[in-house]
Amino acid sequence: MFLVDTTSTATDERDVGGAAQPMLIVRDLKKHFAVRGAAVRSTARVHAVDGVSFTVAKGETLGVVGESGCGKSTLGKLLMHLIDADSGELIFDGGAIGTRDMPLTQLRRNLQMVFQDSSSSLNPRLSIETSIAYGPRVHGASASEAKAKARDLLVRVGLRPDIFAGRYPHELSGGQKQRVNIARALALDPRMIILDESVSALDKSVEAQVLNLLRRLREDLRLTYIFISHDLNVVQYISDRVLVMYMGKIVEIGAVDEIYRRPRHPYTKALLRSRLSSSPDERIKLAPLTGDPPNPINPPPGCRFRARCPHARDLCATAEPVLEDGATGRKVACHFAEELADA
């Protein structure tokens, strides 16, 4: 007799493409912002997201890391269609977004985003329950259905409805507000959630509780996450794979354990070295990232990391490295990744 493990193999009736079809495919996504330059009438272009391609499998958590300004939030907003891409292709469970297969209205139900700033994302005039019930109401649920849904979601995110349903945002702690934001994101039964620095503003102990909540929800509701954070420890804890961004490009992507154990790209190496160590002595000893901080305005040809890279050579100034397939699904964009493997 075969026992079927229903928690991991049960099919989701919303699953159009089958288990092997990625939840999300991103192809050559680009967004440049025009900004006024210092010189009169000059316009500079910020290459915020500059030709990014990756996939996210169903049920996995893809971490996104990189220094401030590298394009993480812009990437999240492009995926959510909060801003329009200059070019690129997005495919959600096999359906090209914006076509009949996956119209934007359907995408908005399937894909939600939770931001860092919990106070500004909740309407101060709405009770918690009304706030969570808002989405279902707009999508046609009756008042009583929407209210029942909101209470159910409060339970799911660990807030007792009898205590919290009637409260207002100013009566909540930061962690409680973030739980409400998560409940709101879940209100339309999405399949995927983009979390952009969602736990970054919380105290460490509260952060750990919310991270565990997110993991539990992912299992219970079979969610897929993109988890954006500057905190490398948190990303390691929650992610299956990790995507490392530098100046609008992916420099390395692969399984989180492999990348953290043996980073291949010189930028990933430097980033992981600069991670806050728990020992102050070690923190001082470690070489920080040197050179100019990244400025994605009109980037020069070649490798964008070369000005800060200890291994840069002539080739790096002329030829842009492409993200190449390595062993076990790992990809690295460095001309000398092989050579530097043990450096």
Ligand SMILES: Nc1ncnc2c1ncn2[C@@H]1O[C@H](COP(=O)(O)OP(=O)(O)OP(=O)(O)O)[C@@H](O)[C@H]1O
């Ligand atoms: N609306 C905009 N207009 C012009 N430039 C923008 C706009 N939004 C973002 N940028 C620029 O695009 C680049 C990427 O910004 P983004 O917010 O995506 O970075 P980030 O990786 O999320 O940074 P952080 O870790 O600080 O949140 C930055 O140089 C930023 O100044």
Ligand SMILES: [Mg+2]
């Ligand atoms: Mg950001």
